[in-house]
Amino acid sequence: MRQKLMSLLLVLSTILTINNSLAQTITAQDAMLSTYTYPFPVHFLELHIQGDTLQMAFMDVKPTQPNGKVIMLLHGKNFNGAYWEQTAKDLSKNGYRVIIPDQIGFGKSSKPKHLQYSFQLLAQNTKALLDSLQIPQLAVLGHSMGGMLATRFALMYPEMTEKLILENPIGLEDWKVKVPYQSVDKWYQTELNQNYEKIKQYQMDSYYAGKWTPAFEKWAALLASNTSSPDYPVVAWNNALTYDMIFTQPVFYEFENIQAPTLLIIGQRDRTALGKASVPESVRKTLGNYPQLGQNAAKRIPHAKLVRVDNVGHLPHIEAYPQFITPLLDFLRQ
Template identity: 25%
Template structure:
């Protein structure tokens, strides 16, 4: 039976968990960190962004965060930000990588921020797309997209393809054409295997008070039609990062790397080359 998304490599971590990752290209390392959501995984989030970086001379790693995709799904842990950070850094350790650039969307953006705070010597720079970790939980729960996501998770049964498609269109994008049949099929199949505990115990602290500690050059892209992350995060991040640059993208929801793929790829490559 064919797998819903490509299977790459596995890294055995010092903490005993196993992380799945795709590995393409040679050169400075760029790690893509995906968001949560139903059927979340690295490939579905970033399949349109890998090749341009590889062609430009970068080594691109696309892991599935613990609890997601083909990575380990332990049921005896709580999925706090510290666990995600630990797994990403231990993956770099297992691959003999000293430093990397992190590109993170949503939960993946929060993981990138957490890595920069806990292991600043390992992170060269960051690209963030509407990251978590900038508000307290009630602010997130008030967002319409978050309400729809938790309603799907709390239904007790995996969502249908139509439910997933409707959710992605209403919560993640402005242009419905960005939600392709392939994307829905991939995430539908992966949602069946997802670890419920990864969402039920997910905890990301508010890191705004510590943003000033992060010295890495950082590019943030934020869709102005965001349904998942509160707009207050724009100024908190824009003012909080000493070496940050903020790009606001109109006609764009939560998935700037999918909905405005060419713009995203151009801006990321320019940032990697010129800062």
């Protein structure tokens, strides 16, 4: 028994040593990820918002044999456009022009010191980008927070949205009905205390059900790269503001108004829910039930199709890429 205990302690110690070593080797990134290389050339659109001049970063991946169709990929809260690399490559190979924005407050886009965030504002920014590229219609794919934004975009600009794809979107339930409100200041203090170990633990628990592979590592490390930068307070502030936006601006009540044909790709192991750590266990276990949430949303959204991805969590396009890209391409071809 003692030998087994010692072996377990040795394993835990080794894991901790590896984690600490990795955390120490993560290169600090400024607020704009200036030294981080994206998979495709990055362009910038100048926006004038609430008395400030901001830069919206985006990638524009053009196919060698275009099919005349365009698709836009919208990133999640804890990510940026870079994590769409493989998706964009395969879409481009199939003839699609792929637009990948970093929303204001994320990735290589500006992190304003003062901004009243709303999904309507982000949708307007995104339309301004598409207008600048002279793109009148396209398919819109959103993951996680990007799913909330994609839904808002489709509701505001139905004439532009040919098809809507939601990959494990958050906002399939209204958390504020069950979760106590948390001030921006409290979100900010939480964000200031972030580090690599906390980020990895959160993603492993919430996204991957306790599993961890090298494919997941780069995204946790990139998120952590900001935390050791002198710029981090402004990044943390924007993180806090966008958490408040997500919590207080649900799209949940408007699913019936979506006009575009919609595909829901739902990893069935996902249990993501904002603020669930602040509620009792009896309430927590009712939140983030993606198998049920996906089914409910598919019934409420007109012209919706549901694809269930078994034994997969919050990021099908990272964790189980073949099960993600196949139904996506099939849906786009219809």
